[in-house]
Amino acid sequence: MPGKSKNLCLQEGMAVQYTTLKVRLYPSPEQAELFEKTFGCCRYLWNQMLSDQERFYEETGTHFIPTPAKYKTGAPFLKEVDNQALIQEHNRLAQAFRLFFKNPDAFRHPKFKRKKDSRDSFTACNHVFESGPTIYTTKDGVRMTKAGIVPAKFHRRPQAWWKLKRVTVTKTRTGNFYCCILYECPVKKPESVIPTEKTAIGLKYSMAHFYAADNGSMAGAPHWLRQSQEKLAKLQRQLNRMQRGSKNYRETVRKYRLLHEHIANQRRDFVHKEARRIANAWDAVCVRDGSLEELSRYAAGGNLRDSGYGMFRECLRVKLERQGKPFILVDRYAPVTRTCSACGTEQEAAGGRKDSWRCPKCGAMHQREINAAKNIKAWGLARYFQLQERRDSA
Ligand SMILES: [Zn+2]
Secondary structure (H helix, E strand, O other): OOOOOOOOOOOOOEEEEEEEEEEEEOOOHHHHHHHHHHHHHHHHHHHHHHHHHHHHHHHHOOOOOOOHHHHOOOOHHHHHOOHHHHHHHHHHHHHHHHHHHHOOOOOOOOOOOOHHHOOEEEEEEOOEEOOEEOOEEEOOEEEEOOOEEEEEEOOOOOOOOOEEEEEEEEEOOOOOEEEEEEEEEEEEOOOOOOOOOOOEEEEEEEOOOEEEEOOOOEOOOOHHHHHHHHHHHHHHHHHHHOOOOOHHHHHHHHHHHHHHHHHHHHHHHHHHHHHHHHHHHOOEEEEEOOHHHHHHHHHOOOOOOOOOHHHHHHHHHHHHHOOOOOEEEEOOOOOOOOEOOOOOOEOOOOOOOOOEEEOOOOOOEEEHHHHHHHHHHHHHHHHHHHHHHHHHHO
């Protein structure tokens, strides 16, 4: 998520929020062809820049990524697509390297993109000239450079005072086009909420339950999500038995992809609702800091395949921030699972992977994940108040 707001003059008491609208695009055959070309050009450029970077690094030991302009003579087809999309690809690769050089343990080295396992997508920034912006929305379309007005269906309308920053066009595996439009929206700064032990909650990621809270509650993936996943597994088994390339096989692949998309949508819905519920019910949320892993997968250009917990945490952060509530991170190496939340004794191992264990020192019985959530909350709050104190005395 972008944290930049340098070109926005803010009035006193105002803050910047980012909002994304996702709209379905209905491009004409020519526009669809242009999008396909743009996806291909972005992938081509990424791979070219990456291989040149690698060669240059090997030869000279210095890091350097040539700009998109350098490739246009040798690959004139790059001139046919939106130059902004190419510039974004350069920025993305540069960012992936910045993260990798800064922290090679947490971030993967950027890798080459292959058509079959990278997303069909491109991003373009909006530029406002005297003649007007390069990207804007109309009543029933999105105007883009090169493509012109692409018909679109809006579920929500942008407000007049929002500033369109950039668009990301993607094509799903089932052949549908979507556009995520990012807006910068000035809003009134919310009053800061000071949490107490009673109004704060600690959450621990859980494989089985999505999360476990310090008060013993658990989310549990909803029934229908599990049902869809079972269906998905069944289709997968059918595919394994089928003759590759046969008519039935292709039909089942299509079903499989549709269901896959459906699950992704269901999951996103679930994540947003759950985050909304928690952000409204509590004044502060403590979680373990694990953002590095997810970021690294994203930055390396790989596919992000996860339970949605990273998305959940990001949703929570945004929703809390908007209400002036703290989102508190606990060091991801903190031994939350093997410390007894009752007496603070740290075990060598908290009964391995067992669901429950008894503290040998004080005798307290612990449910593994709830105990961890209790520690996350206690340590998170302690750190939060410590920081507050330091700020007050400074
Ligand atoms: Zn104990």
